[in-house]
Amino acid sequence: MILHTNNHTYKYESEKICRIYFPAEKIIFACDNEELPFDSKTVVTEIQEEAGTLIFSCKAQIDGKSEEYSFSYEKDEKDNESLRERLLAKAVTKVLTAITGIVPPWGLLTGVRPAKLMRKYINTDGEVKAKEIFISFFEVTPEKTELAFEVANYENTCIRMSGKNSFSLYISIPFCPTRCSYCSFVSHSIDKAKKLIPDYINNLCREIEETARIAKELSLSLETVYIGGGTPTSFSAQALKIITSALNESFDMKNVREFTVEAGRPDTIDEEKLSVLKEAGVSRISINPQTFSDSVLEAIGRKHTGKDTEEKYFLARKLGFNNINMDFIAGLPTDSFEGFKKSLDRAVELSPENITVHTLALKRSASIVTENGTDDICTETERMVEYANKVLSENGYHPYYMYRQSKSVGNLENVGWCKKDKPCLYNIYMMEEIHTVLAVGGAAVTKLKDPDSDSLQRVYNFKYPYEYITRFSEIIERKDEIRRFYQGT
Numbered sequence: 001m002i003l004h005t006n007n008h009t010y011k012y013e014s015e016k017i018c019r020i021y022f023p024a025e026k027i028i029f030a031c032d033n034e035e036l037p038f039d040s041k042t043v044v045t046e047i048q049e050e051a052g053t054l055i056f057s058c059k060a061q062i063d064g065k066s067e068e069y070s071f072s073y074e075k076d077e078k079d080n081e082s083l084r085e086r087l088l089a090k091a092v093t094k095v096l097t098a099i100t101g102i103v104p105p106w107g108l109l110t111g112v113r114p115a116k117l118m119r120k121y122i123n124t125d126g127e128v129k130a131k132e133i134f135i136s137f138f139e140v141t142p143e144k145t146e147l148a149f150e151v152a153n154y155e156n157t158c159i160r161m162s163g164k165n166s167f168s169l170y171i172s173i174p175f176c177p178t179r180c181s182y183c184s185f186v187s188h189s190i191d192k193a194k195k196l197i198p199d200y201i202n203n204l205c206r207e208i209e210e211t212a213r214i215a216k217e218l219s220l221s222l223e224t225v226y227i228g229g230g231t232p233t234s235f236s237a238q239a240l241k242i243i244t245s246a247l248n249e250s251f252d253m254k255n256v257r258e259f260t261v262e263a264g265r266p267d268t269i270d271e272e273k274l275s276v277l278k279e280a281g282v283s284r285i286s287i288n289p290q291t292f293s294d295s296v297l298e299a300i301g302r303k304h305t306g307k308d309t310e311e312k313y314f315l316a317r318k319l320g321f322n323n324i325n326m327d328f329i330a331g332l333p334t335d336s337f338e339g340f341k342k343s344l345d346r347a348v349e350l351s352p353e354n355i356t357v358h359t360l361a362l363k364r365s366a367s368i369v370t371e372n373g374t375d376d377i378c379t380e381t382e383r384m385v386e387y388a389n390k391v392l393s394e395n396g397y398h399p400y401y402m403y404r405q406s407k408s409v410g411n412l413e414n415v416g417w418c419k420k421d422k423p424c425l426y427n428i429y430m431m432e433e434i435h436t437v438l439a440v441g442g443a444a445v446t447k448l449k450d451p452d453s454d455s456l457q458r459v460y461n462f463k464y465p466y467e468y469i470t471r472f473s474e475i476i477e478r479k480d481e482i483r484r485f486y487q488g489t
């Protein structure tokens with residue numbers, strides 16, 4: 001697709017809107033006076049200013065169909081970049097909806113955090129007006145508006161638990177048994193990276209110790225811990241013991257409200273590993289079916305069956321885990337509405353404390369896009385997500401956190417559902433950027449949050465395990481950023 005724009009400032013927003021309609025499309029920008037190259041999909045956007053009036057317009061030609069739309073806006077005191085961006089998005093949406101017949105459920109909203117935006121409007125304009133803004137200005141459907149509202153309300157209780165000095169800790173283990181076809185993360189195959197593991201663990205423990213030293217120096221209070229990845233349980237029971245011991249010995253864990261470990265892939269879980277986690281104080285784990293259909297699991301490159309997931313779930317219950325999450329994905333290749341419904345109904349019967357429903361996202365580096373092609377992708381994603389929302393609400397689950405990803409099929413959302421009083425606090429704090437998240441390990445990103453403003457500073461670790469090991473001294477040096485941020489130097 002060619003996206004032509006006369007204004008650089010708004011080109012990414014227009015691109016995001018085009019992605020809602022064509023998630024797997026490669027979009028090439030053509031700006032200002034560049035000659036328009038030919039493509040069967042071409043979108044042209046323009047903002048013109050004439051004597052205090054702004055004219056927003058969009059023309060598109062998509063596979064032989066063409067449409068155009070423009071409207072004017074009298075400049076007033078509300079005029080700013082963000083408003084112009086929205087108004088241009090409105091023109092693009094009008095045209096692409098007319099051509100494709102697709103009405104995006106989230107309207108003009110392309111951001112990752114709709115609940116955060118809802119909370120902002122609730123605080124400034126009140127509940128009724130906030131919903132009205134979503135529906136009338138952002139063109140969000142009443143159902144999605146209600147969902148954002150419910151999440152925002154639920155989150156408030158958890159946000160109030162976070163104090164001025166609160167922080168969460170994220171420990172990254174970017175290794176997995178095999179690569180899922182939809183994965184765009186840097187996760188490494190545990191077999192191929194075998195040689196790196198001892199050094200990785202050694203450095204990870206040193207980084208945990210150093211981070212704990214800094215947190216203590218700054219009198220920060222640890223609220224939640226999340227060991228994620230990848231699949232942390234790709235590591236042996238012994239390795240998990242070393243890492244969790246380093247954590248428990250280094251940090252003051254007495255105020256920790258929640259300690260999660262992603263035990264995502266059932267084929268990595270056994271009794272010994274779960275026992276190590278239990279003994280280390282882990283209070284919540286994720287065992288992620290994604291689907292209970294064996295043929296869909298095979299199509300996405302996961303080497304386990306639906307039955308394996310159930311067995312590992314029962315094993316975790318037997319060992320005393322009373323807070324378990326299960327992730328599902330709507331729109332997986334070769335899946336169908338009936339297949340998704342069956343998977344979700346089974347999850348409801350199993351009754352884990354959390355169920356997270358993601359929408360498939362077509363990330364550029366995922367093999368689903370680069371190798372397999374997108375032909376097999378289920379076309380009933382919207383119906384699946386609607387079913388999930390209905391069945392989970394009817395069975396005592398509450399939507400407690402939410403985010404959206406670019407390139408998600410149907411421009412839908414990912415929602416975490418929880419049983420009463422069982423939200424994952426870390427997910428809320430991290431997604432809504434409530435407090436600092438200190439992150440350790442390869443591909444980890446520390447997010448330093450000023451408790452008195454929205455200001456956020458990121459400190460990046462090296463992405464790949466090899467660099468994480470060989471350039472470790474640089475990672476330790478970067479920890480000074482945390483001191484500087486809190487001490488204001």
Ligand code: SF4
Nearest residue numbers: 176179180183187230
């Ligand atoms: S388990 Fe997660 S991180 Fe690992 S390959 Fe699959 S999607 Fe990627």
